[in-house]
Amino acid sequence: MKEAFTTRVEQSGGSVHAGWGDIHNYYTASPSRQETGGRSPRRIADDQLRLLRQRFVDSTGMGEARRLLAEHSTVILHGEPGSGRTAAARVLLYELHRDTGIFRELLPGDEEETPLTDAGLVGAGDRLLLDLAEADGARWWRNRRDLPALRKAVQEQQAHLVVVMPYAGTLESDLQFYRADIEPPPAQEVFRRHLRLHGIPHEEYLQSAPAWDDFLAEQRANEEIADFADRVRRARTAHPARDGFAGWCEQARDARKTWRQEVAALVAERCEVPQRALLITTAMLHGAHADVIHHAAALLLRTLEIPEDRIAPLEGKDLAERLTEISASAGPDGHVRFDKLDFDAAVRAHFWDHLPDLRRLLGVWTARSTELDDPHLTAGLRKDLVERLAHQYLRAGQWKELAAMADGWGTNATTPTRSTAAVHALTPGLEHKRYGGSFRQLVYTWCRDKHLTGHLAYVLLRVCTDVIAPTHPDQAMVRLHHLARRERGATPALDALCELVATSSRLRRRMLDRLTRQSSPSATDTRLFLRICDPVPLTDPGGAPRALVDERYVQECVTSGWREAFAELPQPYWQPYAQRWLHTASDAGDHHDLLLDLLVNAAGRNGGHLAALYSAARAAEPTTTGGAARGVATTDHLLQKISAAQGLRPSAAPSRPVPPRGATP
Structure with missing residues (x-):
């Protein structure tokens, strides 16, 4: 493919395109990164889990669950509905937070999800939740059959897995060993924990409250107790001095009526x-x-x-x-x-x-x-207004109508406020237990095929990064990839995609596979490959047993991607990425030879590609970390490999690169 470019940057401070040719950067009035929150999906997930941990009260069985998870990397939680078993699963995984791996909810059976038996499902240090509390007998049997394979992958990747089993489910004898029974925590303690987090002083809620005693007369699920505490909070906010704690509890009890x-x-x-x-x-x-x-x-x-x-x-x-x-x-x-x-x-x-x-x-x-x-119309109030409307649609089962409304808001948005409202309209649908999968599928279709007018691209970017990615990162990655393919000029979706894959070596591996394992990768995917194929995270094992670049499969993806870059993109476009690759090779220690080999193998026996690679190395010498001398040494080593690829096989590296500076090998 031949392309002619000249460089034109219309606005400083924006995205930089490392190529030659007509580059027109258009900046629309979409909200800034500060307005979008600027938080990574991993940070969002951890914040949500931390909030849950603050509200959680340990119950009988949590100690055993922690022991099993620590010793065997797996625990299977069993408990009555309302016992807090799912919350317990999330808390257990939050307590294992490490610098490597991410929190994920597994969705076996979903057409976009990797089967539980696939070893590539688990990344190094991942914290995995398999919530089957509501699974029927057939679904529980299918997933129970696959648990041994999943457990093996979890152990190999030093990851952790928490399974929530159905209350009426059964376990084989070999899986019984990992079972922990979760009992409901004391209702009084759950209630008081929530009141404390609501900022209610203990001298208020330690008073007697007959309405609360009446409420406790029946066995209550943790969610019901949390809801009662929230109603007490709202009653106190509405009438802080009039009724006292007993009166607020009466209002909370009476509010259970439908009115x-x-x-x-x-x-x-x-x-x-x-x-x-x-x-x-x-x-x-x-x-x-x-x-x-x-x-x-x-x-x-x-x-x-x-x-x-x-x-x-x-x-x-x-x-x-x-x-x-x-x-x-x-x-x-x-x-x-x-x-x-x-x-x-x-x-x-x-x-x-x-x-x-x-x-x-x-x-x-x-x-x-x-x-x-109106100065009194805060961002939180706008969000509440939209979510209240969305909940009416969902309560009535009108999820398609809700999606159509959000689509219209995003497509026809003329202000950041309207596009943010579209995000808030989609969020309850994506988080809904019944309709969440339908909304994720709809977002996928929009990211891939829909004509992205107005601020709809921004809306989709927000829901992918802020709502889908924290719990379903693989699905968010696919949707962001489709958005990134369609970007022209500024690249917020590609930036978000890079941030997402940076959270997990497994995601980076999957993304490299998507970009390079096509029969004929597009030029767009080849450009995306250069951003995703960053040599620094590829050579950093983090907490994993080995670095990604040490895996044969990843090496094949890297070689294939660079081969396409050399063949399909102009040298001024790929050269900055090659120079970063060469700079990393200069500092890579054990990976020095491997990084150079991958580039040379990608160029193959094509003299033009090898010559271009050599000239890129010469240009990278002055900016090499540690000084130009280290860059010269890297160029020397690269030249040896280029000569070997051409069948010249020099016996030793010359003291200076040959041929003379300015020539080609």
């Missing part, structure tokens, strides 16, 4: 459009400042194309009176809440279920509301 009948009666009584608009606005923006509620309610009326009330401001009802009519009020801080705890959720469900014609308009209004210019 359906009360909401239906209220909606029937408040039949005027402005009243109902204020009611649904307060439910969607529950806890927002009164100014936000006022402006958002007016925006809803405009969205519904309701003529504005022309009554002079001093003639009509003030906001406080209007809020009283819908059983809400503004607290001392100016933030609006319903008088009954969790009444807002019931209002949202009522409007969604009984006014279906309102659903599409609620989506339009939500998008517009996130863009309101």
Whole structure:
């Protein structure tokens, strides 16, 4: 392939293209990396696990589980539903955090996932969760059959595996050895742990609370207890001085009611459009400042194309009176809440279920509301608003409609706020237990095939790195690869892909395979290969038994990729990458010869490619770490290998490179 390039950089501080030719870098108004969070998927996963560990209360069986995991790299957790077995599995893996390997959830049976019997499934130091708590008998049998092969790979890679088995599942005698039974922790301690993390002083929650005692009269799952504690927190926030701990617990207990009948009666009584608009606005923006509620309610009326009330401001009802009519009020801080705890959720469900014609308009209004210019409208409140809408779609099983709405927001986004709203709309779907797989498949299709207009590429990049990658890095890698293939100019998807593969040698190996094992790799994939095939991580074993570059399969991928680069890309494009390769070879010690051999083998007997490689080595000499003399020595060694490849086989390296500087071998 022949390409003609000239270099033009239109804006400093952006991406740098190491080639020759027309390079046009276009910078759109997409959010900056600081706005996207700038955190690696590994960091996100570890933060999530650390938060879980803070809330977790050890129970009977955790000590045995830790022992089995430490001694045998595997533990199989068994416990009743609600006992905290899945949380225990995540905590066990978090406690094993090391510099090597990543946390991953295995999804056996998923068409994108590697089979459990594939040795390449496990990376050095990985922390693997196989959650089969909800598996039926057939699925549990299939995965149980593959556990010995998976355990062998885990031990070889110095990784760790936690399996959560079905409560009614059985285990063969050889697997019983790794079983630990998890009992529910003391409910009182779980409750108090959550209250402490919510910032409630212990002198408050140590008081007696009959409503809490009533709640505990039945055996409660850990999730129910955590939810009760959160309701206590919200009751305390709404009425910090009025009721005390016993009163907050009463509200938390009463909030377990659905409030359906009360909401239906209220909606029937408040039949005027402005009243109902204020009611649904307060439910969607529950806890927002009164100014936000006022402006958002007016925006809803405009969205519904309701003529504005022309009554002079001093003639009509003030906001406080209007809020009283819908059983809400503004607290001392100016933030609006319903008088009954969790009444807002019931209002949202009522409007969604009984006014279906309102659903599409609620989506339009939500998008517009996130863009309101109000200092009280924080990023967290925007996120809550979008997620509340998304949860209504998911609750009603309308995941396709939710995806279509997010697609429209991202495709037609004209502001960073709208594209961020699209990310927040997709996130609950991707994290949903039932629909998560469907959303991941949809994101895959969009990354590969969809016309990426507006800020949709940014939206997909965000959900891949922030939502999919922390638990399903392999799937995120594939989606980012498709996005990177389609980039022109700036390369945020490629940058994110490089950051992701840097977290795991296994991911880098898989990525090298994807880029080089095609029958005819594209020029785009060859360019991507040069970024992924970084010699520094390839030669650094980290915590693994050996470096990636020592593996025969990786050597074949590297040779194939460089062969394509020499053949299909102009020298000014690949030369900076070759120079980095040569600089690394100068410092690589045991890998010095291997790195040079891989480049020479890739060039083969092609005199032009060997000559270009030699000239790249000469150009790299002055910038070699340790001084130019070390670079000259590397060039000498490379020339020996080039001569051998051409059948010249010199008996010893000359003191200076031959032929003279400026010539070709």
